[in-house]
Amino acid sequence: MLRALAVGVLVVIVGIAITVFSKAWPSFSHNGFAWFGSGGDVDTQFEAMINGPRDPANYVYHFRAWPLIWATILTSGLAVIFGMVISILAAVFVVELAPARIKRAIDPTIRLLAGVPSVVYGLIGILAIAPWVEHNFISQQRKRSVEYVVQLTGANLSVAVLILTVMIVPIMVAIIAGALESVPRSWTEGSAALGVNRWRTTWRVSLRTVRPAIVAAAVLATARALGEAIMLAMVAGSRGFSPNPLDGTTFFFEPVRPLAATIVHYVEDLNVVPVEHTLYAMAAVLLVSCALLSLAGWAAKQPMKRYGVRT
Amino acid sequence: MASASPPLAPTPGTTRALAPPAGSIRPTKQRDSIGSWPLADRVAYLLCWIVGIGLCAMAGAIVLFMLVKGISYLRPSLLIEHPSASQDQATSGGFLDPIEGTLILTAVGMAIAAPLGVGLAVWMSEYQRPAWLARLVESGVEMIAGAPSVLLAMFGLALFARPALAFLSQTSAGGSVFGRSFLTAGAMMSLIALPLVVAATREALLQVPTHVREASYALGKTKATTIRKVLLPSVRPSIANGVTLGVGRIVGDTAIVVILLGATIRLEGAGGAPLLSTLRGTGGTLTSYVLFNSPAGEGNAHEKAYAAAFVLLLMVLGLNVIVMRLNASRAGSGQSIGASSRWRAMTGALPWIR
Numbered sequence: 001m002l003r004a005l006a007v008g009v010l011v012v013i014v015g016i017a018i019t020v021f022s023k024a025w026p027s028f029s030h031n032g033f034a035w036f037g038s039g040g041d042v043d044t045q046f047e048a049m050i051n052g053p054r055d056p057a058n059y060v061y062h063f064r065a066w067p068l069i070w071a072t073i074l075t076s077g078l079a080v081i082f083g084m085v086i087s088i089l090a091a092v093f094v095v096e097l098a099p100a101r102i103k104r105a106i107d108p109t110i111r112l113l114a115g116v117p118s119v120v121y122g123l124i125g126i127l128a129i130a131p132w133v134e135h136n137f138i139s140q141q142r143k144r145s146v147e148y149v150v151q152l153t154g155a156n157l158s159v160a161v162l163i164l165t166v167m168i169v170p171i172m173v174a175i176i177a178g179a180l181e182s183v184p185r186s187w188t189e190g191s192a193a194l195g196v197n198r199w200r201t202t203w204r205v206s207l208r209t210v211r212p213a214i215v216a217a218a219v220l221a222t223a224r225a226l227g228e229a230i231m232l233a234m235v236a237g238s239r240g241f242s243p244n245p246l247d248g249t250t251f252f253f254e255p256v257r258p259l260a261a262t263i264v265h266y267v268e269d270l271n272v273v274p275v276e277h278t279l280y281a282m283a284a285v286l287l288v289s290c291a292l293l294s295l296a297g298w299a300a301k302q303p304m305k306r307y308g309v310r311t
Numbered sequence: 312m313a314s315a316s317p318p319l320a321p322t323p324g325t326t327r328a329l330a331p332p333a334g335s336i337r338p339t340k341q342r343d344s345i346g347s348w349p350l351a352d353r354v355a356y357l358l359c360w361i362v363g364i365g366l367c368a369m370a371g372a373i374v375l376f377m378l379v380k381g382i383s384y385l386r387p388s389l390l391i392e393h394p395s396a397s398q399d400q401a402t403s404g405g406f407l408d409p410i411e412g413t414l415i416l417t418a419v420g421m422a423i424a425a426p427l428g429v430g431l432a433v434w435m436s437e438y439q440r441p442a443w444l445a446r447l448v449e450s451g452v453e454m455i456a457g458a459p460s461v462l463l464a465m466f467g468l469a470l471f472a473r474p475a476l477a478f479l480s481q482t483s484a485g486g487s488v489f490g491r492s493f494l495t496a497g498a499m500m501s502l503i504a505l506p507l508v509v510a511a512t513r514e515a516l517l518q519v520p521t522h523v524r525e526a527s528y529a530l531g532k533t534k535a536t537t538i539r540k541v542l543l544p545s546v547r548p549s550i551a552n553g554v555t556l557g558v559g560r561i562v563g564d565t566a567i568v569v570i571l572l573g574a575t576i577r578l579e580g581a582g583g584a585p586l587l588s589t590l591r592g593t594g595g596t597l598t599s600y601v602l603f604n605s606p607a608g609e610g611n612a613h614e615k616a617y618a619a620a621f622v623l624l625l626m627v628l629g630l631n632v633i634v635m636r637l638n639a640s641r642a643g644s645g646q647s648i649g650a651s652s653r654w655r656a657m658t659g660a661l662p663w664i665r
Contacts, residue, residue, distance in 0.1 A: 002434035005427060006448045012502070013451050019469045020462070086362055093363030097356070106363070108635060109370045115627045116373065117563030119601045120620045124376065126606050127613060166369065173366075197345075199352040199359075220457070227459020230565040230598075234607040260461045260566075267570050270468070283465040287458070294457045298450065 020287055023280035030061035035281065038066035042240030042257075046266060049274040059274045065282065067242035071256035074157060074243065075232065076225035079164035084218050086165065087172035088207065094173065095180040096202055114170035122234030125163045130154030130235065138253055146250060150241050157243055158252040160236035167231065168224050172217040179213030180206050212303040219297040223290050229260035236261060259286060374624070381621020384614040390622070394576045394600070406619050408577045409600035412493075413562060413626075415589065416572070416596055419497025420504055420561045425554055427501065428508025433538055435509070436516040456506035464570035467499040471571075480591055481581035489573075492581065493590045496571040503564060504557030511553025515546035552637045559630040562623070565598040574599050597623045 028035055045063050052060035094106050134154030143152050183206045191201040207214075237255020240262060245251050257265065259282050269275045345353060392405030431452070439445040471479055472490040480492035519542055527537040543550075568574065573593025580588035595603070597619050602608050604616035 002430050002438060003444070005430045006434050006444060009431065009448055009451050009455070009505075013454060015470070016458070016462070016466045019466055023469055086366075089359045089362040090366050093359040097359055098363060102363070102367070106367065108631065109367050111631055111634070112374070112628065113366075113370050115559055115563065115631055117565065117598055117623055117627065119563075119565050119598045119605075120373075120377065120624055122607070123601060123605050123616055123620050124373065127617075128376065169366070197348050197352060199348065199356050203355070223457045223459075227461060229459065229461045230569070230602065234602070234605060260459060263461050263465070264566060264569060280465060280469070283462050286462055290457055290459060290462070291454060294450075294454050297457075298453070 017287065020280055020284050023277060024284035025277075026059075027061055027063060027274070027277040027281035028284075031063055035063060035065055036069060037064055038242070039064040042067050042262070046269075046275065046278075049278065050269050050272050052274065056273070061274050061277070063278050063281075065259075065285075067240050068257065068259045068262050068282070069285075070242050071157075071236070071240070072226065072258040072260075075160050075164055075236065075256060075258050076222055078161045079168060079225050080218055080222050082161070083165045083168045083172055083221055084214070087169050087176055087217065088214065090169065090173050091176035091180055092202055092207070094177050096198065096206075110170045110173055113166070114174070118167065118228060118231040119234075121163050121167060122231040125159055125231065125235040126155060129162070130156075130159050133159055133253075142250055142253065146247065146254070150239065150254060152250070152253050153237065153255065155235055155237045155255060156253045157236070157256050160232055160256065163231060163235060164225055164228060167228065168221040171224060172221050175217040175220065176210060176213055179210035183209050212300055215300040216297050219293050219300055223293040223297070226258075226286060226289055226293070227260055228258075229264045232258050233261040233264045374628075377617075377621050377624050380617040381624070383617075385618040385621055389615070389618055406597065406600050406615065406622075409595050409597045409619065410622070411578060412572070412594040413596040413598075415493055415578075415594070416497055416500060416568070417558055417561050419493055419590070420500030421554060421558060423498060423501035424504040424508055424557055425550075428505050428553065428557075429512050429543070429550060431505070432509045432512035432516060433543075436513050437534070437538060437542075452506050452509050455502055460503060460564050460566040461570070463499050463502055464567040467495055467567070467571050471495040471498075478591075489593075491571050491573040491593055493572065493592070493594065496567055499567050499571055500561045500564065503567070504554075504561050507556040507560060508550070508553040511549050511556065512546060515549030516542060519545060548637055548640065552634060555630055555634050555637065559627055559634075562626055562630070563598065565602055568596045568599045569602065572596070572599065574603070576600070576603065597626075 040062075042063075042065070048062065049060050052058070094103065094110075098106060131154050133156070134152075137158075138152050138154070146152065187205050187209070188201055191205045192198070196204070236257055238257070239255045240257045241255050243251050243254040243256055247254070263279050263282050263286075266275060266279060270279065345356060348356070389405035390410065391407055393407050394404040394409070431448070435445060435448060468490060470476065472488050474488055476490075476495075477488040479494040479498075481489050523541060523545075524537055527541045528534075532540070572595065573579070574595055575593045576595055578589055578592060578594040580592040582588045582591060601616050601619045601623065604610035604612040604619070606613075610616075
């Protein structure tokens with residue numbers, strides 16, 4: 001009977017895949033591979049779907065998701081890059097360098113940071129950080145320079161990446177710190193006995209050993225960042241805009257809206273059939289990328305089994 | 312000319328070449344002094360310290376900020392008034408309904424997730440046959456753990472709109488199933504909490520030594536009785552740990568609430584039966600209330616949003632304290648909880664907290 005439970009879990013997963021893909025298919029079939037391409041403004045295309053004809057033969061399906069995909073790549077990628085640097089340093093601090101008193105305090109701190117709900121992060125972002133950024137970094141001159149394309153507000157790429165980094169750092173610190181503590185002590189002691197100083201021992205021996213854990217942490221953090229919808233919907237800006245790197249530093253202050261945030265934004269219009277299919281198409285993209293990242297995370301953890309480190 | 316020891320009173324003309332001048336020997340430190348390191352290593356060491364202290368400072372800043380804002384905006388009357396839709400802040404009531412919604416949703420979610428999770432963990436650690444199924448289920452649970460809550464919400468929306476499942480929510484006048492209710496949202500929330508319960512229970516079951524099981528079999532007990540009477544009671548603290556972590560995750564989730572709970576401000580019942588109407592009806596939780604009142608929603612009532620977010624943060628902090636107490640009592644009672652397994656337990660829980 002318990003085996004039925006186990007089979008049930010697999011049935012649920014297969015059911016998720018089937019449901020999402022079958023509801024996503026019309027959007028993909030009408031747009032083809034150009035669904036992932038660029039061309040036009042995402043919000044205008046949604047407007048066209050919502051205001052379009054209601055008979056099934058004439059549904060408007062035209063959609064180009066590139067601004068959303070580019071926004072997702074930007075926010076998740078930048079957050080993971082910054083987060084990886086910060087978490088490696090923080091993990092080394094927690095495991096090796098922290099005095100005992102601080103070490104006792106760090107454990108609950110990281111647990112707390114990981115447990116804060118994303119709405120609270122979003123609230124702090126939109127009510128405290130975004131106005132500060134707008135006041136200090138977005139001058140009138142900067143606003144005028146891109147006025148003809150987009151309005152710059154405090155809710156933009158920089159705030160989104162900042163808060164997303166804070167959200168994914170606890171995960172990575174926990175994984176890397178766990179792996180660092182599992183490095184056999186004889187290795188680090190041997191290195192110290194050879195006269196290598198503490199930092200260089202950590203860098204050359206411990207961190208090199210836990211490279212698979214670092215990769216696994218990065219992969220899991222990317223999956224987390226991809227799925228973050230609510231905080232990004234609140235903070236990242238209200239337009240599905242594609243930031244242009246050629247804008248220089250203004251690039252960091254342009255509004256974005258990643259895929260998951262767009263789903264949450266347009267879910268009220270779900271009763272319109274083309275919108276429903278488009279949103280499920282975006283969910284299908286999320287499903288495929290998270291499944292691939294899950295697989296990559298599993299593959300990244302395999303080398304650690306060689307050292308007997310259980311993850 | 313060698314001498315066994317330097318003369319105490321050096322005679323003029325002899326050299327004291329063998330003894331260094333008094334006061335010039337520094338006592339060597341036990342530890343490796345950072346002053347002797349190359350510059351790059353010193354910079355990296357400093358950076359580690361800065362990042363470590365910065366992380367603590369950031370957590371402290373977040374808690375302090377929410378504390379200040381929450382205390383300034385939270386009045387006890389907010390906790391016991393029903394919210395009402397109104398433009399004026401003074402008459403728009405409190406957030407009793409969202410609090411009730413959070414409690415109901417958590418109860419429904421854990422009522423489904425706890426038995427399922429424990430049963431799944433027992434199967435994965437005790438039975439595990441056939442082997443290919445066990446591997447598949449393990450990766451399956453990991454995949455569910457890694458799925459974004461938006462994805463699960465969209466799946467729930469599609470699944471529960473089917474007429475066959477109309478009993479879980481209400482049917483609108485046009486004949487289409489609404490598909491959003493506490494029962495449907497609770498079902499999806501249980502998927503979110505499931506991996507945490509499974510991981511905690513499984514970890515603990517794997518740590519029970521085999522001689523305990525063998526002793527029970529030697530006394531003539533069946534496998535089912537062993538599990539029920541011997542193994543499960545011994546891992547009860549870990550189950551409680553997993554359940555608390557799952558509750559923490561359910562309380563903090565917003566996407567499923569917004570998409571699958573109808574996101575009405577008050578609890579709107581469906582039909583007449585006393586408990587069932589609430590479960591089949593729509594409502595909101597603290598998280599959707601905060602979203603609604605923030606500048607990203609329509610309410611635009613910052614003070615209420617801060618107050619509700621403060622209450623939410625207190626709930627999550629309370630759950631964290633419970634988890635720490637459970638871990639402390641587990642370490643005290645002798646179950647091994649070494650440093651790396653502590654991080655591992657946190658790792659099992661952390662990536663999946665949204």
